[in-house]
Amino acid sequence: MDITMLTQIDHAKNGTVTPEMQYVAKKEGMDENTVLSRVAEGSLVIMVRDGCPPTAIGKGASTKINVNLGTSAASINPASELQKAAIAEKYGADTITDLSMGGSISRIRKSIFENTTLPITTVPIYQAIVEKGLKTVTEDDIISYLRLQVEEGVSSVVLHCVDKKMLETVKGSGRVMGMVSKGGSFTSVFMLTNDCDNPYLNNFEEVLDILREKDVVLSLGNTMRSGCIHDPRDPAQLMEMQTNANLANLANKAGVQVIIEGMGGHVAASAIPEFVELYKSTSPHPLFVAGPLPTDVALGYDHIAGAVGASMATGAGADYLCYITPSEHLALPTPDQVREGLVAFKIAAHIGDSIKYGISEKDRLLAERRASFDWEGQMELAFDSDRPRDICPMVGPCSMCGEYCAIQIMGEYLEGKE
Amino acid sequence: MDITMLTQIDHAKNGTVTPEMQYVAKKEGMDENTVLSRVAEGSLVIMVRDGCPPTAIGKGASTKINVNLGTSAASINPASELQKAAIAEKYGADTITDLSMGGSISRIRKSIFENTTLPITTVPIYQAIVEKGLKTVTEDDIISYLRLQVEEGVSSVVLHCVDKKMLETVKGSGRVMGMVSKGGSFTSVFMLTNDCDNPYLNNFEEVLDILREKDVVLSLGNTMRSGCIHDPRDPAQLMEMQTNANLANLANKAGVQVIIEGMGGHVAASAIPEFVELYKSTSPHPLFVAGPLPTDVALGYDHIAGAVGASMATGAGADYLCYITPSEHLALPTPDQVREGLVAFKIAAHIGDSIKYGISEKDRLLAERRASFDWEGQMELAFDSDRPRDICPMVGPCSMCGEYCAIQIMGEYLEGKE
Numbered sequence: 001m002d003i004t005m006l007t008q009i010d011h012a013k014n015g016t017v018t019p020e021m022q023y024v025a026k027k028e029g030m031d032e033n034t035v036l037s038r039v040a041e042g043s044l045v046i047m048v049r050d051g052c053p054p055t056a057i058g059k060g061a062s063t064k065i066n067v068n069l070g071t072s073a074a075s076i077n078p079a080s081e082l083q084k085a086a087i088a089e090k091y092g093a094d095t096i097t098d099l100s101m102g103g104s105i106s107r108i109r110k111s112i113f114e115n116t117t118l119p120i121t122t123v124p125i126y127q128a129i130v131e132k133g134l135k136t137v138t139e140d141d142i143i144s145y146l147r148l149q150v151e152e153g154v155s156s157v158v159l160h161c162v163d164k165k166m167l168e169t170v171k172g173s174g175r176v177m178g179m180v181s182k183g184g185s186f187t188s189v190f191m192l193t194n195d196c197d198n199p200y201l202n203n204f205e206e207v208l209d210i211l212r213e214k215d216v217v218l219s220l221g222n223t224m225r226s227g228c229i230h231d232p233r234d235p236a237q238l239m240e241m242q243t244n245a246n247l248a249n250l251a252n253k254a255g256v257q258v259i260i261e262g263m264g265g266h267v268a269a270s271a272i273p274e275f276v277e278l279y280k281s282t283s284p285h286p287l288f289v290a291g292p293l294p295t296d297v298a299l300g301y302d303h304i305a306g307a308v309g310a311s312m313a314t315g316a317g318a319d320y321l322c323y324i325t326p327s328e329h330l331a332l333p334t335p336d337q338v339r340e341g342l343v344a345f346k347i348a349a350h351i352g353d354s355i356k357y358g359i360s361e362k363d364r365l366l367a368e369r370r371a372s373f374d375w376e377g378q379m380e381l382a383f384d385s386d387r388p389r390d391i392c393p394m395v396g397p398c399s400m401c402g403e404y405c406a407i408q409i410m411g412e413y414l415e416g417k418e
Numbered sequence: 419m420d421i422t423m424l425t426q427i428d429h430a431k432n433g434t435v436t437p438e439m440q441y442v443a444k445k446e447g448m449d450e451n452t453v454l455s456r457v458a459e460g461s462l463v464i465m466v467r468d469g470c471p472p473t474a475i476g477k478g479a480s481t482k483i484n485v486n487l488g489t490s491a492a493s494i495n496p497a498s499e500l501q502k503a504a505i506a507e508k509y510g511a512d513t514i515t516d517l518s519m520g521g522s523i524s525r526i527r528k529s530i531f532e533n534t535t536l537p538i539t540t541v542p543i544y545q546a547i548v549e550k551g552l553k554t555v556t557e558d559d560i561i562s563y564l565r566l567q568v569e570e571g572v573s574s575v576v577l578h579c580v581d582k583k584m585l586e587t588v589k590g591s592g593r594v595m596g597m598v599s600k601g602g603s604f605t606s607v608f609m610l611t612n613d614c615d616n617p618y619l620n621n622f623e624e625v626l627d628i629l630r631e632k633d634v635v636l637s638l639g640n641t642m643r644s645g646c647i648h649d650p651r652d653p654a655q656l657m658e659m660q661t662n663a664n665l666a667n668l669a670n671k672a673g674v675q676v677i678i679e680g681m682g683g684h685v686a687a688s689a690i691p692e693f694v695e696l697y698k699s700t701s702p703h704p705l706f707v708a709g710p711l712p713t714d715v716a717l718g719y720d721h722i723a724g725a726v727g728a729s730m731a732t733g734a735g736a737d738y739l740c741y742i743t744p745s746e747h748l749a750l751p752t753p754d755q756v757r758e759g760l761v762a763f764k765i766a767a768h769i770g771d772s773i774k775y776g777i778s779e780k781d782r783l784l785a786e787r788r789a790s791f792d793w794e795g796q797m798e799l800a801f802d803s804d805r806p807r808d809i810c811p812m813v814g815p816c817s818m819c820g821e822y823c824a825i826q827i828m829g830e831y832l833e834g835k836e
Contacts, residue, residue: 073820228785300805367646402491
């Protein structure tokens with residue numbers, strides 16, 4: 001076997017610490033051998049991209065955030081998508097998923113590649129559907145578009161491995177919101193139109209070969225997720241959770257790294273921790289959640305409801321968060337809404353990590369600078385230092401208290417100087 | 419005893435269901451006798467204001483939200499404060515606290531009274547300090563300003579009952595952020611300057627008489643709260659928690675309703691649930707928390723970090739939330755930041771209530787309207803319908819998906835029509 005063909009998981013199984021493992025070990029404050037053994041067991045994934053820094057997602061790594069962007073059939077503005085990619089990079093996204101379905105999809109993807117160093121994920125069936133038709137696309141088309149996007153250099157692809165049994169189970173289940181996964185719906189429509197099995201599962205060995213060759217991470221999509229908190233965990237979801245865990249093991253054995261998309265969408269707050277724990281007890285693979293939203297009524301503010309759900313999910317063990325913007329359920333986000341959603345999820349990941357790993361020294365440093373009225377030093381530690389700078393002029397007395405500052409008037413006594 | 423002098427808690431102890439109890443029972447979906455027994459035991463408080471609807475806070479009631487507003491010595495714009503009061507009312511605040519310390523404090527308070535029907539809370543020592551001087555105010559002044567504000571018709575006052583033992587305990591404790599409660603610091607400075615005991619505790623019977631006469635709720639301030647997550651729960655805080663629980667019992671016995679401010683400020687996420695439970699096991703009184711903020715680094719986005727902490731605190735049993743705005747730690751909020759902070763906390767209270775009481779039918783209704791593409795019907799259920807209307811034009815296909823809508827393309831199959 002050609003050494004250049006080995007994936008991170010192959011190297012890990014062989015006991016070889018790769019430069020990528022060294023890089024993420026340093027970045028995450030982990031031991032190299034811990035990284036190696038976790039990559040080998042599939043609990044830690046390293047997303048690689050030619051010429052760009054690798055990104056670790058999973059056990060022991062800080063919680064990562066994905067930013068979705070891309071055109072839709074109803075809204076095509078490639079320049080705006082590039083702006084979103086720039087904002088994602090500026091405000092600390094870890095990965096970008098290009099979900100473009102409008103305009104020249106390949107050209108848009110290419111320009112996003114050229115304008116960011118973050119790993120890029122795609123859902124290949126989107127482009128297949130747009131360019132070949134929802135009812136006319138073939139299995140060959142679906143596999144060809146997967147191959148095309150892998151060859152272009154994506155770091156990860158989302159494949160929805162929904163099967164006939166899941167579709168039978170969810171049919172007539174009385175869910176309020178039915179099926180809300182777009183990629184899952186496309187895959188399902190293909191199966192129903194052609195009365196066939198899942199195109200990826202029908203060709204699973206070939207799919208794994210394609211991914212293996214470029215060490216592309218397989219992200220197992222979440223077709224059966226709930227679309228509202230009144231649609232609770234149901235048999236279709238549990239079936240998909242188990243199927244994805246089995247597929248992940250097969251992929252890992254074939255040298256393909258795997259992330260499991262799960263739970264996301266809409267989940268009642270009280271059900272979030274146990275649901276995450278159920279996933280983690282079913283599979284060691286990194287768990288990727290969208291939100292989740294613990295309420296459906298936060299219209300226009302779903303980034304805030306999502307940040308609450310994501311903090312809870314992260315605290316319970318989720319590894320990787322798909323951000324939600326204020327325009328969720330309403331429209332494609334503007335670049336500024338991408339920023340709002342991303343920063344909300346940076347906060348959620350940070351809070352969740354404080355539960356997973358203990359509170360951060362960054363918080364202590366900020367408090368020390370706050371106590372000493374070091375405004376500029378505080379700004380340096382903010383996730384988005386532009387916004388506090390806009391709010392606070394940092395000249396003269398603070399407009400909150402003016403001369404009546406509690407910290408100031410009690411400071412000397414508390415330090416024992418009085 | 420003159421019947422008009424009886425407070426809600428007096429009536430409850432006598433077994434009399436008041437019109438106010440009837441009103442809140444209906445509004446909260448509670449049984450009148452349950453309301454009565456909870457008011458009698460002090461676990462449910464009814465804030466009253468002449469000519470305005472009463473507001474229930476505590477056991478069995480939906481979680482309530484307070485909006486702080488008011489001028490500071492460094493920022494005096496009464497018109498802006500009135501705008502904030504209007505926004506608080508429009509977007510569903512339950513109470514307003516006027517913290518004005520700049521300009522003509524009495525006049526500002528009067529105009530806020532005239533422009534809202536919400537219950538108004540004040541911290542009387544603020545005005546005493548501004549008008550009589552931090553180092554020259556007397557005990558008589560402090561009690562006089564309390565009396566003045568009660569006579570003007572406030573529904574609740576915050577008194578910081580810090581004592582010498584707490585001050586000794588917190589001194590030299592090495593807290594990163596020292597003391598961050600403004601009212602608590604003013605009270606402490608008074609005690610240290612005059613080498614005396616707490617002015618409210620020195621005159622506690624008189625204080626209770628003043629409050630009792632107008633059935634004003636005593637809100638026991640939280641002087642010892644942490645100012646950063648690296649300042650954990652400490653002996654000074656536990657001492658204050660116990661002292662406030664004892665004072666609350668004394669006040670209840672004297673016919674005065676009580677809310678306990680606790681925990682708020684900055685608390686590590688993993689410590690929030692147990693800290694709330696500790697409060698609730700110490701005292702049956704409604705627990706009022708500010709935030710709490712589970713991270714210190716969310717500069718410019720503290721309303722989001724606060725919403726996460728508040729959701730967790732509410733889920734664990736907190737009854738009443740003080741909102742936090744994006745400008746927290748930076749400046750007085752603008753009217754628009756009041757709106758942002760308030761809506762974030764409406765979401766937090768709603769999520770927390772889903773943990774406390776189960777998920778709401780409002781969420782089901784929204785999902786049903788979403789599933790049937792009833793845009794206008796969704797807007798009606800939003801906490802802030804202006805924002806989603808700005809985001810979504812509600813004409814033509816949704817810009818998120820255009821023709822590729824998962825709900826639409828799978829709808830018929832799932833309903834068993836295919």
